[in-house]
Amino acid sequence: MPRVIAEISMSLDGFIAGPNDSLEHPIGEGGDRLHEWVVKQASWREHHGLEGGETGAASEAADEVWKNTGATILGKRMFDLAEGWGDEPPFRRPVFVLTHEKREPLVKKGGTTFTFVNDGVERALEQARAAAGDNDVAVAGGANTIQQFIKAGLLDELQIHLVPILLGDGKRLFSQSTTREIELQKVVDSPDVTHLRYRFAK
Amino acid sequence: MPRVIAEISMSLDGFIAGPNDSLEHPIGEGGDRLHEWVVKQASWREHHGLEGGETGAASEAADEVWKNTGATILGKRMFDLAEGWGDEPPFRRPVFVLTHEKREPLVKKGGTTFTFVNDGVERALEQARAAAGDNDVAVAGGANTIQQFIKAGLLDELQIHLVPILLGDGKRLFSQSTTREIELQKVVDSPDVTHLRYRFAK
Numbered sequence: 001m002p003r004v005i006a007e008i009s010m011s012l013d014g015f016i017a018g019p020n021d022s023l024e025h026p027i028g029e030g031g032d033r034l035h036e037w038v039v040k041q042a043s044w045r046e047h048h049g050l051e052g053g054e055t056g057a058a059s060e061a062a063d064e065v066w067k068n069t070g071a072t073i074l075g076k077r078m079f080d081l082a083e084g085w086g087d088e089p090p091f092r093r094p095v096f097v098l099t100h101e102k103r104e105p106l107v108k109k110g111g112t113t114f115t116f117v118n119d120g121v122e123r124a125l126e127q128a129r130a131a132a133g134d135n136d137v138a139v140a141g142g143a144n145t146i147q148q149f150i151k152a153g154l155l156d157e158l159q160i161h162l163v164p165i166l167l168g169d170g171k172r173l174f175s176q177s178t179t180r181e182i183e184l185q186k187v188v189d190s191p192d193v194t195h196l197r198y199r200f201a202k
Numbered sequence: 203m204p205r206v207i208a209e210i211s212m213s214l215d216g217f218i219a220g221p222n223d224s225l226e227h228p229i230g231e232g233g234d235r236l237h238e239w240v241v242k243q244a245s246w247r248e249h250h251g252l253e254g255g256e257t258g259a260a261s262e263a264a265d266e267v268w269k270n271t272g273a274t275i276l277g278k279r280m281f282d283l284a285e286g287w288g289d290e291p292p293f294r295r296p297v298f299v300l301t302h303e304k305r306e307p308l309v310k311k312g313g314t315t316f317t318f319v320n321d322g323v324e325r326a327l328e329q330a331r332a333a334a335g336d337n338d339v340a341v342a343g344g345a346n347t348i349q350q351f352i353k354a355g356l357l358d359e360l361q362i363h364l365v366p367i368l369l370g371d372g373k374r375l376f377s378q379s380t381t382r383e384i385e386l387q388k389v390v391d392s393p394d395v396t397h398l399r400y401r402f403a404k
Contacts, residue, residue, distance in 0.1 A: 012362075012384065012400065013376035014216040030381075150368075160214075162364075164400055166352075168381035174215035179232075179370035182214065187396050189389040194398060198214065198366055 002132055003156040004125065006139040006146045007065040008173060009034040009193075010160050015170040016143050026081050028170045034163050037192040038062050048090045058190035065159055070135025071096065071128040073121075075145035079114065088112070094131040096124045098145060121148050147176045155200050157185070162194040204334055205358040206327065208341040208348045209267040210375060211236040211395075212362050217372040218345050228283050230372045236365050239394045240264050250292045260392035267361055272337025273298065273330040275323075277347035281316065290314070296333040298326045300347060323350050349378045357402055359387070364396040 010016050011034060018028030027034065038044045042053035043063035053059065072091055074082060076099040082089055083106075092111040099116050106114040117124040128137045139149050149155045160173075181201035188195035212218050213236060220230030229236065240246045244255035245265035255261065274293055276284060278301040284291055285308075294313040301318050308316040319326040330339045341351050351357045362375075383403035390397040 012398075013380070014374075162398075164384050164386040166376065166381050166384060168379040172216075174368065177370040178215070179368050182366050182368060184366040184394070184396065187389065187391040189391070192386070194386065194389055194396070196214075196364075196396060 002070070002129065002134060003136045004129075004139065004149070004154055005065050005069075005136055005157040005159060006141070006149060006155055007159040008141055008143070008146060008161070009038065009163055010173050011163050011165045011167045011170075013166045013168065014172045014174060015167040016141070016173045017171040018167050019169040021171065023080060026077075028167075030165075030167055031170060033165050033167075037161070037163065037190075047092075049088075056190065057188050058193060058195070061161070061188045061190060061193075061195035065136070065138055068136045069093065069138040070132030072138045072140050073098065073124050073128050073145070073149075074140050075142050076101070078141050078145070082114075094128070096128045096131075098124055098148075121145075121152050121154060125149075125154055143171055143173045143175065146173065147178055150178050150180060150200075151176070153180065153200075157200065158182070158198045160196045160198070162196055164193070204272070204331065204336060205338045206331075206341065206351070206356055207267050207271075207338055207359040207361060208343070208351060208357055209361040210343055210345070210348060210363070211240065211365055212375050213365050213367045213369045213372075215368045215370065216374045216376060217369040218343070218375045219373040220369050221371040223373065225282060228279075230369075232367075232369055233372060235367050235369075239363070239365065239392075249294075251290075258392065259390050260395060260397070263363070263390050263392060263395075263397035267338070267340055270338045271295065271340040272334030274340045274342050275300065275326050275330050275347065275351075276342055277344045278303070280343050280347070284316075296330070298330045298333075300326055300350075323347075323354055323356060327351075327356055345373055345375045345377065348375065349380055352380050352382060352402075353378070355382065355402075359402065360384070360400045362398045362400070364398055366395070 018031035021028035041059040041062045043059045045053040079097040088109040103116040182198040186197040220233035223230035243261040243264045247255040281299040290311040305318045384400040388399040
C-alpha cells in the first residue's frame with residue numbers, strides 16, 4: 001500500500017523557516033541554514049541536475065522519500081516558490097497544489113505537471129494517489145499544509161531532518177494544537193543532521 | 203573542566219509539559235507521557251530507591267548526566283515540586299534553587315541540601331560549581347531556567363530526550379527567541395526515545 005509521507009527539515013527549536021520570510025526570501029532570516037545539509041548531498045544534487053556532492057547516510061536519508069514518490073502535494077505558497085524554479089523543475093512527476101485559485105494545469109519540461117486543487121486536502125490526496133499508482137505520495141510542505149494533513153489523519157509517516165541550530169524565531173512546524181499518536185520508526189544519525197522517521201497510528 | 207549540562211524530555215512538537223499545568227498536576231495534561239520512558243529505566247529507579255527496571259541504551263542515557271553531576275540547579279517551580287518529594291529526595295547532592303524568596307538552606311536526608319539563591323543564574327552557577335568540584339553541574343529545569351542559562355551563554359551541553367508524542371499544547375522548551383550556535387555531539391537511539399546531545403559553541 002503506497003504511503004503518504006511528509007518530509008521537512010526542522011531546527012532543534014522547532015522552526016522550518018526563519019523570521020521575516022517573504023516570497024523574495026522564502027525561508028526567512030537564517031532559514032537557509034536548515035537546508036545547508038541537503039544541498040551538499042549527491043542525491044539531492046542529482047535530482048536538481050547538479051554534479052558531485054557527498055555520499056553516505058545523509059545522502060541516502062535525503063533520497064529515501066524522494067525515490068519512492070510518485071506524486072507530490074504542495075501548499076500554494078510552496079508552489080509560488082516552485083514556480084520560480086524555471087522551465088524544468090526538479091519534481092519530474094505530477095504535483096498537486098492546494099489553492100483557492102482556479103487555474104489550468106501547468107505542464108513543465110521534464111515530467112513535472114502542476115494541477116491546482118480547490119477543494120481541500122482529501123481531494124488533493126485522492127488525485128495524488130491516483131497519479132502515484134504504486135508509489136508513495138509526498139506532502140512537501142509548507143508547515144501549514146503538513147499540519148492540515150496531520151489533523152485530517154491523512155499522513156502515514158513523517159520524516160524530520162532535525163538540524164542542530166536554534167533559529168530562535170520564525171515559522172514552527174508544530175504551531176497548531178495537533179495531537180495524534182505517533183511511533184518512532186527509524187533514526188539515522190548523519191554527521192550534520194538527525195534523520196527521524198515517525199509513523200502515525202491508524 | 204566540569205561541564206554545565208541541562209537535561210530534559212521533550213515531545214516531538216517541542217513541549218516539556220502538557221497544557222493546564224498546576225502545582226497539583228505539574229506536567230500538565232498528557233505531560234506524564236514525557237516521562238513514561240524514564241520511570242521504567244533501572245538507572246532512574248535505582249536513584250529513586252526503586253528496584254528493577256529496564257537496562258540498556260535508554261537506562262544508560264537516563265544515567266549519563268546524573269552520574270557525573272556534583273550539584274544541581276532548579277528553578278523555583280521545580281523546587282516546589284521537589285519539596286513535595288518527601289524527606290529524602292533523590293538528588294543526594296547540593297541543589298541550588300533560583301528564587302526571589304529569602305530562605306535558610308534546607309537540609310534533607312540522604313545528602314540533599316537546598317540552597318536558595320536570590321541573585322540570578324550567574325551567582326547560582328558560581329555556587330553550584332564550587333559545590334560540584336570536579337563534577338558537572340546539572341540544570342534540571344524547568345524550561346524557563348534552561349532558557350535563561352542558554353541566553354546567558356552559561357550552558358555547555360544540552361541533552362534532550364526526544365519523545366515520539368505530539369502533545370499539541372503546553373509549555374515549550376524553546377518559547378523564547380534564543381539563538382546560539384550548537385553542534386550535534388551524540389545520538390542514542392533507544393526503542394522508545396531518541397537521546398540527543400548538543401554542545402554549545404564557546
